[in-house]
Amino acid sequence: MANLNTQHKQNNTYDAIVIGSGMSGGWAAKELTEKGLKTLVLERGREVQHMKDYPTTNKYPWEFEHRGQIPEDVQKENPIVSRCYAFREDAQHFFVKDTEHPYVQEKPFDWIRGYQTGGKSLLWARHVQRWSDYDFEGPARDGFAVDWPIRYKDLEPWYAHVEKFVGVSGNRDGLPHLPDGEFLPPMELSAVEEYFKSFVSKNYQGRDVIIARCAHITGNEEYYAKQGRTLCQHRVLCQRGCPFGGYFSSNSATLPWAMKTGNLTLQHHAVVHSIIYDEAKGKATGVKVIDANTKEETEYYAEVIFLNASALNTNLVLLNSTSNRFPEGLGNDNGLLGKYIAFHNYRAGVSGEYEGLMEYTTEGRRPTSAYIPRFRNLFKQETDFLRGYAAGFSGSRGIERDLSDVGERLEKGMISPKYGTWRVGSHMMGETIPKEESRVSLDPKKTDEWGIPLLKVDVGYDDNDEKMVKDYLEQVTEMFEAAGFTNIRTRDDHRAPGLDIHEMGGVRMGKDPKTSLLNKWNQLHAVSNVYVTDGACMTSTSTQNPSITYMAMAARAVDHAVKEKGK
Amino acid sequence: MDRRNALKQLATITGGLVLIPSCDFSAEEALKAYENLGITERDQQTLTKIVQVIIPGKHLKGAEELSMQDFVLVMANDCLPEKERKTFVKGLKGIETYTKDQFGKTFGELNPTDGAEVFRSIMAKSTSTDKSTEVAQNFLGTTKRFALQGYMTSEYFLTEISPYQLVPGGFKGSVPLKETEIVKTNG
Numbered sequence: 001m002a003n004l005n006t007q008h009k010q011n012n013t014y015d016a017i018v019i020g021s022g023m024s025g026g027w028a029a030k031e032l033t034e035k036g037l038k039t040l041v042l043e044r045g046r047e048v049q050h051m052k053d054y055p056t057t058n059k060y061p062w063e064f065e066h067r068g069q070i071p072e073d074v075q076k077e078n079p080i081v082s083r084c085y086a087f088r089e090d091a092q093h094f095f096v097k098d099t100e101h102p103y104v105q106e107k108p109f110d111w112i113r114g115y116q117t118g119g120k121s122l123l124w125a126r127h128v129q130r131w132s133d134y135d136f137e138g139p140a141r142d143g144f145a146v147d148w149p150i151r152y153k154d155l156e157p158w159y160a161h162v163e164k165f166v167g168v169s170g171n172r173d174g175l176p177h178l179p180d181g182e183f184l185p186p187m188e189l190s191a192v193e194e195y196f197k198s199f200v201s202k203n204y205q206g207r208d209v210i211i212a213r214c215a216h217i218t219g220n221e222e223y224y225a226k227q228g229r230t231l232c233q234h235r236v237l238c239q240r241g242c243p244f245g246g247y248f249s250s251n252s253a254t255l256p257w258a259m260k261t262g263n264l265t266l267q268h269h270a271v272v273h274s275i276i277y278d279e280a281k282g283k284a285t286g287v288k289v290i291d292a293n294t295k296e297e298t299e300y301y302a303e304v305i306f307l308n309a310s311a312l313n314t315n316l317v318l319l320n321s322t323s324n325r326f327p328e329g330l331g332n333d334n335g336l337l338g339k340y341i342a343f344h345n346y347r348a349g350v351s352g353e354y355e356g357l358m359e360y361t362t363e364g365r366r367p368t369s370a371y372i373p374r375f376r377n378l379f380k381q382e383t384d385f386l387r388g389y390a391a392g393f394s395g396s397r398g399i400e401r402d403l404s405d406v407g408e409r410l411e412k413g414m415i416s417p418k419y420g421t422w423r424v425g426s427h428m429m430g431e432t433i434p435k436e437e438s439r440v441s442l443d444p445k446k447t448d449e450w451g452i453p454l455l456k457v458d459v460g461y462d463d464n465d466e467k468m469v470k471d472y473l474e475q476v477t478e479m480f481e482a483a484g485f486t487n488i489r490t491r492d493d494h495r496a497p498g499l500d501i502h503e504m505g506g507v508r509m510g511k512d513p514k515t516s517l518l519n520k521w522n523q524l525h526a527v528s529n530v531y532v533t534d535g536a537c538m539t540s541t542s543t544q545n546p547s548i549t550y551m552a553m554a555a556r557a558v559d560h561a562v563k564e565k566g567k
Numbered sequence: 568m569d570r571r572n573a574l575k576q577l578a579t580i581t582g583g584l585v586l587i588p589s590c591d592f593s594a595e596e597a598l599k600a601y602e603n604l605g606i607t608e609r610d611q612q613t614l615t616k617i618v619q620v621i622i623p624g625k626h627l628k629g630a631e632e633l634s635m636q637d638f639v640l641v642m643a644n645d646c647l648p649e650k651e652r653k654t655f656v657k658g659l660k661g662i663e664t665y666t667k668d669q670f671g672k673t674f675g676e677l678n679p680t681d682g683a684e685v686f687r688s689i690m691a692k693s694t695s696t697d698k699s700t701e702v703a704q705n706f707l708g709t710t711k712r713f714a715l716q717g718y719m720t721s722e723y724f725l726t727e728i729s730p731y732q733l734v735p736g737g738f739k740g741s742v743p744l745k746e747t748e749i750v751k752t753n754g
Contacts, residue, residue, distance in 0.1 A: 038744075057651075058733065060725065060731065060733060061720040061722050061725060061731060062720055062722045062725065065641065065645075066641070066642065066645060066646055067716060067717065067720045069642075069646050071645040072646050072649075072652075073645075074645060148582060170571055187738060187752065188738060188739060188740035189740050190740040190741065191740060191741040192620050193740065194740065194741065233734045233735070234734075234737050234738050235733060235735065236736045237733055312715065314684055358744075359743060359744055360741045360742060360743060360744065361742050361744055361751055362735075362739060362740055362741070362742060362751075362753065363739040363742045363751055364732075364735040364737045364738040364739060364740065364753065365735050365738060365740070365753055366738040366740075394754075397691065399750060399752050404716060405683075405687070406620060406621045406683050406686045406687065407620065407621070407623055407625075407679065407680070407682075407683030407686070407713065408623060408625040408626070408680075408683070409683075410621065410622065410715075411622060411623070411624075411625055411626040411627050412626060414622075414627065414715075414718075414719065414724075414728070415728060416625055417752055418750065418751040419744065419750060443710070452744065467679055515746065
């Protein structure tokens with residue numbers, strides 16, 4: 001028996017375990033395996049292999065039974081995920097249905113999840129703007145959350161490292177608050193975007209319109225061929241999975257790369273129950289896993305554990321990892337685990353038309369947009385709310401068909417498209433302030449089908465968010481009006497937090513173990529062989545789409561873990 | 568009902584236009600819709616007439632040739648909320664009586680040009696006129712919306728009329744327009 005146990009333990013022992021195969025877990029896996037560590041990646045969902053498991057990727061519009069629409073009964077059963085813009089007939093199989101994985105909403109919160117190889121990296125919007133010190137110094141300057149334990153210079157080489165492998169298309173804009181990176185050629189702005197860019201730069205000091213930096217391959221083909229990826233073909237069907245590997249996902253890039261090292265074991269249907277803590281050793285020794293299908297329990301062991309389960313699930317795993325030493329969750333000596341959750345405020349948008357530049361149109365499709373980096377309260381505090389917002393911006397030529405009649409006249413309308421005005425639109429991406437009362441916790445009674453407590457989410461908007469929505473609408477409306485745009489319309493859809501799919505925090509980084517959970521290397525202060533490098537580690541949110549920062553942090557943390565191991 | 572027999576029956580209903588391959592999801596889906604909505608042969612003929620009034624096939628292929636009557640029913644069955652679905656079925660079942668009452672002829676009896684006139688007349692009526700007009704307008708409006716949606720995303724339309732490119736390969740932000748060129752829909 002003792003022999004069997006030893007055998008079992010040996011078979012289930014790795015150098016490193018990574019919990020989650022999504023955006024940041026894929027990076028942890030790539031870096032760990034490249035550095036020679038035998039690594040087990042645990043994925044709770046099913047396997048989705050690059051290309052092979054993209055069933056809709058080459059379908060034409062007419063091959064979808066409801067032409068993309070999600071049937072009414074599915075929407076009724078799954079109201080939360082149905083509110084996500086990408087939950088359509090072509091990508092619905094990559095989303096978690098409400099009914100499959102319930103959670104408790106103390107306040108309305110749309111938790112959008114992807115449980116499969118690659119997680120949400122298959123589905124993301126692919127914007128990859130770097131942070132700068134105007135972001136990292138935010139909490140210290142403005143007196144909220146805690147000071148970040150790192151600055152831009154700590155992350156800069158890791159941004160570069162990650163960008164090169166990911167493939168980032170972008171323009172070198174020379175902005176101090178949105179640093180340039182390792183860019184492949186930028187995509188073009190449309191004629192109206194070019195016009196707005198030059199209008200804004202002439203008329204609004206400190207405001208810029210740029211082409212967004214996006215995770216699409218637009219050059220250096222030989223380099224990406226080694227990953228089995230090639231140039232973005234501008235299909236704009238990314239959410240189906242890309243057969244060209246034109247955009248970055250764990251499935252197309254980091255995981256196959258890690259697999260090639262021979263050091264990766266990728267296990268699916270592996271629901272992590274908790275991290276095992278050994279009081280005598282003073283560190284984590286492994287992970288308790290429940291098979292999603294058989295419900296069988298297995299333990300896996302490793303010297304170092306990377307927790308990349310996605311922001312809220314990472315909180316859940318730690319809260320559920322209780323022991324004598326940590327009765328309130330692993331590493332939770334100060335009671336702050338699960339607290340200071342924040343997100344991005346995506347509630348508002350402005351649209352309009354432009355009647356100029358009528359002699360131009362666009363050709364082809366573009367999988368990204370223009371971007372207005374944060375300008376509010378950037379270099380100093382200047383409004384009655386804290387922090388600011390970035391904004392998406394896009395403009396394309398309207399196509400009009402007169403479809404008002406029936407019969408022969410309708411047919412004429414269908415075959416006579418005409419160019420209309422340019423249609424322009426913007427949406428806000430606002431920073432929100434992490435607060436102690438914005439928290440997730442374990443439901444004391446309800447559990448899921450694997451016996452794991454349901455997560456209770458208690459996160460909402462505050463007065464700062466309301467003021468910021470108002471300011472965004474005013475500022476963008478004013479800029480649109482000044483630029484000569486017409487028919488300007490504003491919207492505040494009052495969407496619930498979570499639908500931005502940028503939930504962050506709960507296991508924040510900080511300098512002081514009394515007020516934070518993670519140190520500057522993303523290690524739990526109290527359990528140094530557990531690293532958290534997904535959205536849960538975020539001390540503040542700033543305005544940039546966060547994935548590239550998670551990826552850079554994951555690569556940096558692996559480097560640290562391996563150096564520590566060598567000591 | 569045995570699936571094969573059911574498909575055979577559907578083939579009869581639709582005048583034999585639907586072939587019976589081993590797994591044609593569109594036929595099977597249409598059949599489910601017919602069954603679930605309680606659509607009779609007569610209802611089906613009426614709907615076919617009406618989609619043909621909407622897109623009669625003067626400059627393009629007619630709606631019937633693209634089986635838009637089936638697409639409309641699948642969408643009504645699968646994508647309308649329950650209340651609207653019931654109104655749609657009520658509208659379909661009552662439209663010929665309504666048309667006969669108001670215009671002396673059913674859609675079935677009208678040629679495409681006159682059918683289009685009747686369609687316009689119904690849609691132009693004030694909604695406050697009476698409940699039956701509201702139901703008829705709702706039905707015709709929904710039918711037109713789905714027929715157009717299905718037609719303009721059909722293989723025929725997106726290959727022969729307004730070609731859709733699965734792989735555009737690039738993007739140009741400023742392309743000068745030329746008088747003679749066809750409109751770039753960038754689909």
